[in-house]
Amino acid sequence: MKRPQVNPKELLINNLVPILFIVICIIGIPLSGYSGTYLLNEILSRLGRNSFLVLSLLIPVMAGMGLNFGMTLGAMAGQIGLIFVSDWSIVGIPGMVLAAIISVPISVILGYMCGTILNRAKGREMVTSYIIGFFMNGVYQLFVLYFMGSIIPIKSSALVLPRGYGIRNTVNLESMRKSLDNLIPFNIFGASVPLATFILVALFCLFIVWFRRTKLGQDMRAVGQDMEVARQAGIKVERTRVLSIILSTVFAGFGMIIYLQNIGTLNTYNSHSQIGMFSIAALLVGGASVDKANIRNVFIGIILFHLMFTIAPTVGRNLIGEAQLGEYFRVFVSYGVITLALVLYEMRKRRAERIALERGEEVVA
């Protein structure tokens, strides 16, 4: 929705978060003392590993379900796929593909569950999906820490805890590390470019662009605009919403596999738990809001957010002599950004409602 005239104050408020981040980065980069090559390398690598995850958030926003904090479910599914693949010692690209295939049914089941629950909590999807993430984390722990190796067959002693069941704290993915990133070697200005990963990300972007134009994509946008109007137009609102969450969960699972092949180790009980928060923060930093997000927001967001993430510890050490301070700072900024974006969104929504109400009253008068 484009406004007829652009008010500079409104423009500033609507883009407050990205502007704030640009300022932080401009001040921070000289203070960090990092070289351009290092930063470029770091940003390219982080763009590669995070883009897919952040892109997976776009579909639920389209369906008006807000930021899908339930993407951690997809991350869990991806991790379960990777655990199986490591147990069977399938390595490299085939391992990633097989992990992705395994993750799909798990993601679909989890996504279906999440979507169905969210249909019962219309209007508070975000807080509900957030709690679903926590809840499923408990179920994930039950499966991975107690069932795997006892009920679910996992035989590799490198994976199973010495007590005979449960997966170890970390799963080594060294045999898969950067297998996608380095599939097509490519360098620019002395920085290595994960070209194959970027090609996958580009394909996903094309998919999203295409998906918006399909019948289902149109339905989702209609549901996102106004559920009741959509329902009257004959769209199965509940089904459409569930589908949007399933798609997001499946893609988040793929995203997690790509993310972990870059990292090279899976922290069995931690890797997934913060991924939703950081992906959402990155998307918001790119100028997205709860009801509006596009591909441009994803890339701008990742670049700005991860630039801050990379430089914060060093800036903290150089300024105050504590790297820990920088780490806390970036955690604070991640949470702060989400808070700020949510507050701005709610305030804008309320103002729009008030204006609509006043207009309605004028009509009545």
Added chain:
Amino acid sequence: MKLKLSRRFFIRLAAIVVILVLAVVMFFIGKQHTILIDNNRAGDIKALDYFEVSVDGSPLLDMAPMLREQFLVTGQKHTITIQWEDEASGQMLAVSVNVKIPLTQDMVLMSVPTFMADMNQPQSVWLTPFEAQVVTSTAAEDNAVVLDDTASFSSF
């Protein structure tokens, strides 16, 4: 729910079959095996004084008696090349042998002395399954995991 045998159903079925086939193919081509090349006394056959070995064209490795080297390979069919100096003529001789590792076998051990004693023996004589030792422990510190979800902040 009634099963409708429509075009859409068959397309979906075909897609699922294709994905399952893809999964199986990935399993075959991505399966990693460990080949242990062993130069130890095997029964009555004593270790070789010296040879060089390469798997699938990797750089040659020197093998003295009592050595055991490990090679990580993916897929099931591999070529192992062995070079050694012929005592009589002083010439370097080489032999290449194709091995097929069973799909489910994570680790195999090739006893080169057994192989060199008679190259015409079947593969099962000199290439045997190998199981790594598993250490079990119920001590709490060995089984500790980090469940705290605030622990991953700095690792992101």
Added chain:
Amino acid sequence: MDVATIKEKALPMIKSFGLPRLIITGFLLLMFVIAPFANVNVAAGLTNMLTRFGMNSVLVLAMVPMVHSGCGLNFGLPLGIISGLLGATMSVEFAFTGIAGFLMAIVLATPFAVILGAGYGVLLNRVKGGEMMIATYVGFSSVAFMCIMWLLLPYDSPAMVWGYAGTGLRTTISVADYYGGVLDNFLRIQIGHLAIPTGAILFFAFLALLIWLFLRTKTGTAMTAVGSNPVFARASGVNVDRMRMLSVVLSTWLGAVGIIVYEQSFGFIQLYMGPFNMAMPAVSAVLLGGASVNKASIANVVIGTLLFQGILTMTPSVMNGLIQTDVSEVIRIIVSNGMILYALTRKQEVTR
């Protein structure tokens, strides 16, 4: 026919009690029944449960005012906890000991709780309808912000700062020499293995009584009116925003007091990421007690805390005795978040 009438009578009862609550209560009773067979001392289990009730009940009580005024579940509890931590650390810094240390911690925490709570209230008034998500993130951001402050604030009591650097507070600070156990050991009753932390329970009863009385004053009823029907409340001349803000301040202050009570029993002040996940257990405890997103009473707090802490203390010991496996952490996560999910998806709450 008999069965049918029983069913007819039982169903509404189950419905009003809530199925999850029934399951949890049954589970807890089961734990107590199995306990002797798993070589677990029931009296020791009860002692644990009561101690933890004393520890946590005030934090759960902090949910009540905000739910009453319609601000939803107070996921922003960490903000109150931070005020409490500021008071607690300052009380240690000024070296108050015993009951004076405890009271000074509360007194010193109060201004922070009022100021932070007021700011938080103003914010929540501007985001009506989206309170819970924003509350969660306000809590998280404030914890992260205070992580920075704990490193920078000019504390220098040797009991609290890192020994080698001389600055920056430690992650955990012992309050044993200051106000550790002042409530728990006050009029403590000891019968064999069973110990009752009378002081802590009395303190909770005192605060609960205050809240109960407050909710019956003119202001208190106005606050409840704002929560149950804001349009009607505004029409009858109640300043909705002021009432909501007052409830947030009250909740924040109770959170501050709650964490100080928690510390005196636990024996340590936990800084940095410590308060991070403290809202969830309190939220789910009050829900377990039968509260919903817009209705909560003192009885809900008492029942909920007892049930929740009972599960937490009994499951690990019974499970350990039976199958030598500690699944309590997983059960805690599933029960507490399952409770919150149940409350968020209940049909009747959507009307607000």
